[in-house]
Amino acid sequence: MDLCTLSVKDFLKRVAEKSPTPGGGAVGCVVASLAASLGAMVANLTIGKRGYEDVSDHMESALEVCENEMTYLCDLVNKDVQAFDQVMTAYKLPKNTEEEKAARKVKIQQALKTAIEVPFDLARRAKNIIVNLERIAKWGNLNAISDIESAAHLLYAVYYVAKANVMINMKSLNDEKYSEWVKEEMGHIESQIKGSYERILDVIAKRNG
Amino acid sequence: MDLCTLSVKDFLKRVAEKSPTPGGGAVGCVVASLAASLGAMVANLTIGKRGYEDVSDHMESALEVCENEMTYLCDLVNKDVQAFDQVMTAYKLPKNTEEEKAARKVKIQQALKTAIEVPFDLARRAKNIIVNLERIAKWGNLNAISDIESAAHLLYAVYYVAKANVMINMKSLNDEKYSEWVKEEMGHIESQIKGSYERILDVIAKRNG
Numbered sequence: 001m002d003l004c005t006l007s008v009k010d011f012l013k014r015v016a017e018k019s020p021t022p023g024g025g026a027v028g029c030v031v032a033s034l035a036a037s038l039g040a041m042v043a044n045l046t047i048g049k050r051g052y053e054d055v056s057d058h059m060e061s062a063l064e065v066c067e068n069e070m071t072y073l074c075d076l077v078n079k080d081v082q083a084f085d086q087v088m089t090a091y092k093l094p095k096n097t098e099e100e101k102a103a104r105k106v107k108i109q110q111a112l113k114t115a116i117e118v119p120f121d122l123a124r125r126a127k128n129i130i131v132n133l134e135r136i137a138k139w140g141n142l143n144a145i146s147d148i149e150s151a152a153h154l155l156y157a158v159y160y161v162a163k164a165n166v167m168i169n170m171k172s173l174n175d176e177k178y179s180e181w182v183k184e185e186m187g188h189i190e191s192q193i194k195g196s197y198e199r200i201l202d203v204i205a206k207r208n209g
Numbered sequence: 210m211d212l213c214t215l216s217v218k219d220f221l222k223r224v225a226e227k228s229p230t231p232g233g234g235a236v237g238c239v240v241a242s243l244a245a246s247l248g249a250m251v252a253n254l255t256i257g258k259r260g261y262e263d264v265s266d267h268m269e270s271a272l273e274v275c276e277n278e279m280t281y282l283c284d285l286v287n288k289d290v291q292a293f294d295q296v297m298t299a300y301k302l303p304k305n306t307e308e309e310k311a312a313r314k315v316k317i318q319q320a321l322k323t324a325i326e327v328p329f330d331l332a333r334r335a336k337n338i339i340v341n342l343e344r345i346a347k348w349g350n351l352n353a354i355s356d357i358e359s360a361a362h363l364l365y366a367v368y369y370v371a372k373a374n375v376m377i378n379m380k381s382l383n384d385e386k387y388s389e390w391v392k393e394e395m396g397h398i399e400s401q402i403k404g405s406y407e408r409i410l411d412v413i414a415k416r417n418g
Contacts, residue, residue, distance in 0.1 A: 003217070004216065004217040004218045004221075005216050005217070005218060006216060006217060007213065007214050007215060007216055007217075008212070008213040008214070008215060008216075008217060008220050008239060008242075008283070008286075009213045009214060009283060011217050012213075012242055012243065012245075012246045012279050012283070013246070015243065015246035015247060015249075015250055016246040016247075016249035016250050016253065016275070016276070016279065017250065017253065018250070018253035018254055018256075019250075019254075020250075020254065020352070020353060020356075023247065023250065023353070023355075023356045023359075024247055024355055024356040024358070024359030024360070025359075027243045027244075027246075027247055027359060027360075027363070028359060030217060030243065031240050031243065031363060033217075033221055034221065034224065034236045034239065034240065035236075036221075037221040037222075037224035037225040037236075038224060038232065038233055038236055040224075040225035041224055041225050041226065041227070041228075041229075041232065044225065044226065044227035045227055045228075045229065047227075066225070067225070070221050070225065074217070074218060074221070077217075143229070144229060144232070145377075146232075146233055146373045146374055146376070146377040147229075147232045147233040149233070149369075149370075149373040150232075150233030150234075150236060150237060150370040150373055150374070151233070151236075153366040153367075153369040153370050153373070154236070154240060154363075154366050154370065156366065157362040157363050157365065157366035158362075160358075160362040161358075161359040161362050161363065164355045164358040164359055164362070165355055165359070167355070168354075168355040171417075208380075
């Protein structure tokens with residue numbers, strides 16, 4: 001089922017239930033999507049507004065990025081749940097014979113990689129959105145600038161949500177090369193997000209005078 | 210209308226629309242509610258689990274706090290929208306005569322106070338949830354501890370979302386005593402949230418070994 005078709009209230013209830021999915025990863029995807037929708041709102045409130053005519057193209061393009069991410073992240077919510085469920089299924093495979101044990105081990109490792117790929121992707125998405133928010137923070141409708149600030153705070157947090165979910169699955173993964181690569185990539189994403197985050201807060205502080 | 214009865218997808222669309230509400234404040238309430246639901250999930254995954262019998266009472270009580278906050282915050286989403294809409298309505302009041310001007314000024318100031326009270330309340334709620342997450346981080350089901358970490362990151366961000374929304378409305382408020390008091394209170398909440406946040410990350414790092 002598509003969890004994004006649930007009402008906000010029912011989604012909250014589903015998270016709260018005595019079941020590990022949907023958990024922090026899925027919630028992180030929803031929060032990133034909410035941040036993207038705030039970006040879209042401010043772009044929409046800038047397009048066609050008097051005094052902002054010369055940034056209209058930038059806002060149209062920023063709006064498109066935000067809308068695409070909103071859709072993408074709604075799918076990622078469901079992928080996160082599926083990935084975690086696959087890990088649980090793999091752990092429950094029989095381990096009576098040596099063959100079964102070996103097959104189970106392979107399945108667990110495969111499932112863990114998928115469970116890492118989803119929050120890893122979430123981190124990249126958060127980066128993509130926050131980089132895109134920079135131009136809205138710079139040139140967007142000043143009346144709605146606190147909404148861009150709100151989105152920036154949330155995306156910065158989403159990165160650490162994604163990291164927590166990458167790291168927890170990495171603990172049981174045996175592929176050192178892959179682990180090293182993911183950690184390195186996450187480090188790059190972290191510094192890019194941090195850079196955008198700081199620039200956004202800075203430009204908003206200046207514009208707010 | 211109750212925005213929390215909208216599907217997640219439709220809520221995102223409503224935020225993204227060319228209208229200032231629902232905006233950052235309402236989104237902050239949803240995110241705080243999502244964090245509370247993660248807390249409830251981990252409490253639920255701890256209650257009745259072998260090896261965690263002696264913390265069952267703590268988890269029951271933590272669960273209750275999280276569930277209450279989930280409900281409260283869903284209402285606060287709607288209150289945030291109403292408060293902002295009242296500010297917009299007040300600004301649109303006629304100002305042709307001196308009487309009208311004076312009456313409009315009073316209405317704007319009243320509406321601004323309500324628009325400050327909602328994110329101010331959101332900050333208090335975020336504090337209440339994160340303080341409550343501390344015992345789940347300490348004693349909750351170790352397998353789900355990354356979900357508490359995720360919730361902590363989100364609540365820390367929610368505080369700054371709340372602050373941005375308090376400050377933006379404060380800019381046009383003329384009541385200095387009230388403004389000073391709110392700023393002072395927000396400062397207390399900020400240091401309490403920061404303290405809880407750091408303790409949670411610390412205890413989780415230790416438990417993860």
